[in-house]
Amino acid sequence: MDRSLFITGAAGEGIQTIGDVVARSFLVHGYPVFVAQEFESRIRGGHSSVRIRIADSPRNAPRRDADILLAVNPAAAAQYADALNDGGLLIASADQTDDAVSSPRERNRLSIPFSPLATEHGGEEIYSNAVAAGALCAAVGVPFAVLERVLSTTFEKRGEDVVRANVVSAQAGFDLAVERLADRRPGELPSRDATYAFASAHETLPIAAAAAGCRFIAAYPMSPSTGIITAFAREPELGVFAEQAEDEIAAVNMALGASAAGARAMTATSGGGFALMAEGLSLAGMIETPVVIVIAQRPGPATGLPTRTAQEDLLFAIYAGHGEFPRVVLASSDPQDAIDLTIRAFDLADRFQIPAILLTDQFLADSRSSLESLVLPEEIPPHHLVDPAGADDYVRYAPSDDGVSPRLAFGQGGYVVVLDSDEHTAEGHITEDLTIVRPAAVEKRLEKGRRLRAAIRPPQTDRTEDADTILIGWGSTRNAIAEAVDRLREDGRKVGAMHFTELWPLPDIRTPAAALWTVEGNATGQLAQLLRGRLGWSIEGTLGRIDGLPIDARFIEERLP
Amino acid sequence: MTDIQRYASTVENQWCPGCPNYGILTALKRALAGLDLAPHEVCLVSGIGQAAKLPHYANANVFNGLHGRAIPAATGIHVANPKLKTIVSSGDGDLYGEGGNHLLHAIRRNPDITVVVHDNRIYALTKGQASPTTPRGERTRLQFDGVEVEPAQMLATAIVNGCTFVARGFAGDLDGLTDILSRAIVHRGLSLVDVIQPCITWGHHPVEWYRDRVVPIPEDHDPTDRARALALATDAVDRFPVGVLYELPPMTAFAESYRARVGNEPLYKLSRIDRSTLERRMARLVVGG
Numbered sequence: 001m002d003r004s005l006f007i008t009g010a011a012g013e014g015i016q017t018i019g020d021v022v023a024r025s026f027l028v029h030g031y032p033v034f035v036a037q038e039f040e041s042r043i044r045g046g047h048s049s050v051r052i053r054i055a056d057s058p059r060n061a062p063r064r065d066a067d068i069l070l071a072v073n074p075a076a077a078a079q080y081a082d083a084l085n086d087g088g089l090l091i092a093s094a095d096q097t098d099d100a101v102s103s104p105r106e107r108n109r110l111s112i113p114f115s116p117l118a119t120e121h122g123g124e125e126i127y128s129n130a131v132a133a134g135a136l137c138a139a140v141g142v143p144f145a146v147l148e149r150v151l152s153t154t155f156e157k158r159g160e161d162v163v164r165a166n167v168v169s170a171q172a173g174f175d176l177a178v179e180r181l182a183d184r185r186p187g188e189l190p191s192r193d194a195t196y197a198f199a200s201a202h203e204t205l206p207i208a209a210a211a212a213g214c215r216f217i218a219a220y221p222m223s224p225s226t227g228i229i230t231a232f233a234r235e236p237e238l239g240v241f242a243e244q245a246e247d248e249i250a251a252v253n254m255a256l257g258a259s260a261a262g263a264r265a266m267t268a269t270s271g272g273g274f275a276l277m278a279e280g281l282s283l284a285g286m287i288e289t290p291v292v293i294v295i296a297q298r299p300g301p302a303t304g305l306p307t308r309t310a311q312e313d314l315l316f317a318i319y320a321g322h323g324e325f326p327r328v329v330l331a332s333s334d335p336q337d338a339i340d341l342t343i344r345a346f347d348l349a350d351r352f353q354i355p356a357i358l359l360t361d362q363f364l365a366d367s368r369s370s371l372e373s374l375v376l377p378e379e380i381p382p383h384h385l386v387d388p389a390g391a392d393d394y395v396r397y398a399p400s401d402d403g404v405s406p407r408l409a410f411g412q413g414g415y416v417v418v419l420d421s422d423e424h425t426a427e428g429h430i431t432e433d434l435t436i437v438r439p440a441a442v443e444k445r446l447e448k449g450r451r452l453r454a455a456i457r458p459p460q461t462d463r464t465e466d467a468d469t470i471l472i473g474w475g476s477t478r479n480a481i482a483e484a485v486d487r488l489r490e491d492g493r494k495v496g497a498m499h500f501t502e503l504w505p506l507p508d509i510r511t512p513a514a515a516l517w518t519v520e521g522n523a524t525g526q527l528a529q530l531l532r533g534r535l536g537w538s539i540e541g542t543l544g545r546i547d548g549l550p551i552d553a554r555f556i557e558e559r560l561p
Numbered sequence: 562m563t564d565i566q567r568y569a570s571t572v573e574n575q576w577c578p579g580c581p582n583y584g585i586l587t588a589l590k591r592a593l594a595g596l597d598l599a600p601h602e603v604c605l606v607s608g609i610g611q612a613a614k615l616p617h618y619a620n621a622n623v624f625n626g627l628h629g630r631a632i633p634a635a636t637g638i639h640v641a642n643p644k645l646k647t648i649v650s651s652g653d654g655d656l657y658g659e660g661g662n663h664l665l666h667a668i669r670r671n672p673d674i675t676v677v678v679h680d681n682r683i684y685a686l687t688k689g690q691a692s693p694t695t696p697r698g699e700r701t702r703l704q705f706d707g708v709e710v711e712p713a714q715m716l717a718t719a720i721v722n723g724c725t726f727v728a729r730g731f732a733g734d735l736d737g738l739t740d741i742l743s744r745a746i747v748h749r750g751l752s753l754v755d756v757i758q759p760c761i762t763w764g765h766h767p768v769e770w771y772r773d774r775v776v777p778i779p780e781d782h783d784p785t786d787r788a789r790a791l792a793l794a795t796d797a798v799d800r801f802p803v804g805v806l807y808e809l810p811p812m813t814a815f816a817e818s819y820r821a822r823v824g825n826e827p828l829y830k831l832s833r834i835d836r837s838t839l840e841r842r843m844a845r846l847v848v849g850g
Contacts, residue, residue, distance in 0.1 A: 195849035257637025262829030
């Protein structure tokens with residue numbers, strides 16, 4: 001089984017609620033779902049969709065086509081009509097005319113009077129969403145008892161009356177769908193004894209940050225990063241102090257102040273906010289103070305497409321900031337990877353006393369995967385502040401073989417710690433010594449970068465042994481690429497994949513002996529540029545997606561020569 | 562009382578000989594000594610400029626960060642370790658110009674930090690351009706026909722926005738400034754001290770010109786009287802009432818609710834969040850069965 005449901009409507013019409021209830025119904029029934037969202041940058045109106053993919057085993061990658069299209073308003077039916085597969089089912093309001101779906105292909109249609117049923121059974125029009133969820137569950141073979149259970153849990157806190165109104169409205173939608181679908185209705189899906197962890201990368205990331213010992217976040221709200229600081233604010237048990245800064249400049253400087261005083265600290269933003277942080281990034285490099293910066297990417301330039309997805313900020317993350325200093329750039333692929341890389345970002349930042357940048361994107365932020373398990377690693381590296389008992393006459397930037405000096409927080413152990421954004425002596429004071437101190441300081445920073453490079457993990461490979469063509473990706477495209485490899489292999493093509501999650505400093509890897517294509521959410525092939533320029537690889541080209549939607553397997557399949 | 566030699570720095574001072582910044586430095590050291598604070602209990606934070614070099618000239622923790630960004634850094638330092646006395650000491654261009662937005666929002670946040678503004682009414686390190694406090698009409702090395710905009714009234718802005726400690730000092734009055742700084746450091750919440758610091762290189766008037774125009778605020782001034790405080794803050798361009806203009810009883814300081822949960826220790830001393838708490842949180846993500 002591999003089914004795709006699109007729930008479509010305008011912002012403010014509650015399609016997220018429908019999507020959540022239906023997705024959870026599948027999960028409760030024992031089926032893994034993948035739920036992605038795309039929406040416009042507005043509070044009400046426009047077009048948006050929640051896309052649910054159901055399979056027998058987790059398939060956490062987007063599909064662009066729908067087997068069932070639920071449209072809560074006529075405009076949505078028209079907007080998304082082309083996504084509906086031949087023979088697919090359109091579920092739409094009874095007051096919508098069939099003209100709403102203007103396609104020459106024959107359509108299956110299920111008309112459900114969402115609002116009238118909601119008013120009749122639930123007592124208010126707002127229960128239309130429950131009616132829609134009921135109809136959708138009937139159309140896909142989820143038993144009503146399962147939906148009822150999910151509605152009860154979802155609305156428990158709103159009181160018994162709200163639960164009851166939702167349940168009876170959903171029942172009305174379900175029953176009418178059963179009646180109208182008649183023999184078109186698929187058989188009931190058998191219940192399965194399976195549980196899945198269901199989360200987005202931005203839901204697991206804050207938990208991992210807390211596990212890594214993060215105690216401070218300052219951030220300015222910016223889509224699609226805002227969920228990260230929100231999670232800390234909503235969940236005091238994570239123990240992280242969360243402050244909404246007046247701008248991203250303040251956010252990164254607050255985080256650096258907190259870090260210098262000994263707290264593991266982070267900030268989160270998108271490309272535009274990161275642009276404002278560039279000077280702070282350079283400061284982190286100069287004062288050798290760890291900080292973790294999450295960049296949740298969206299399409300640019302400038303404001304770009306605020307609620308859409310892209311991978312356009314890889315080179316920006318690598319090259320941002322004036323002057324020369326080491327930094328690490330990681331990119332998460334899924335919710336488990338977000339856990340591992342968040343912990344890794346804090347560890348590398350702290351170990352090498354550098355800024356660590358973790359790239360995510362709107363797709364990762366707003367899509368939930370089902371995974372067999374989600375685990376926090378058993379061993380989480382310790383904080384790398386040194387024991388002040390061993391320090392004698394403490395010197396913050398004491399020379400060392402690896403360029404990393406023992407780090408104390410301000411006031412720790414009775415010592416004074418001096419940090420300066422100017423070029424500085426080992427003691428941390430301003431210097432204009434151009435012959436000894438400056439060259440040594442530059443070399444110290446470069447040496448850290450060399451050691452860091454040796455610590456970077458190589459890319460993961462997938463079926464590259466016999467491959468004559470290798471698709472190279474980074475970050476959020478991993479599962480779509482793996483699915484494309486599956487499909488291309490079914491067609492007899494010897495395709496493999498290589499996936500980077502640790503991108504900078506780029507480790508030294510031999511060129512694979514195959515035709516190499518990068519798959520990226522950008523137009524200019526940013527990873528391809530790095531691989532060519534830094535590793536001397538010969539890259540055939542880039543399969544780049546720039547329309548703000550996530551890369552799916554078919555996108556790759558259609559474009560690979 | 563501690564000897565101010567405790568705060569002596571061996572770093573060579575780069576200020577112009579005779580600069581009133583020396584007065585601010587001495588007053589600050591005297592205030593710290595008077596409060597019996599050890600160097601490691603103090604964190605001096607600055608941005609960029611001649612004034613921003615002050616932290617190097619005192620023995621204490623130092624965060625000499627970016628131009629205009631001392632206040633956000635100090636805010637982070639204070640949250641991470643409220644036991645430190647965090648003192649921002651930087652210039653008017655740094656704190657009122659490049660970082661003006663941060664000052665405004667720091668006043669709203671009210672972290673327990675002290676902000677000392679070396680107000681010389683000029684950009685000195687960049688060689689004589691107008692600062693936010695340069696009087697209208699004054700000719701500079703960039704505003705050749707004279708400054709055409711009004712000077713910023715930052716003390717009034719602080720009062721209007723609820724800052725609970727607003728003072729003006731004079732770098733030429735060591736005793737008076739020491740007293741103001743001591744009170745500012747002790748005050749719980751954000752304390753703003755604007756210090757008149759005549760620039761002896763680029764300024765339009767010598768130190769004595771200012772000394773003649775500095776007047777102590779009236780002894781009967783009630784520092785909780787907002788209207789009067791505003792009047793003193795916005796007195797004539799060539800008259801400088803000096804002293805604590807405005808002081809309210811401490812209000813809730815920044816991060817106090819967080820500190821009520823985790824205690825007052827530096828954050829690096831806290832043990833990590835209990836693994837079982839995090840495991841329970843992870844378990845909440847599991848659906849099905």
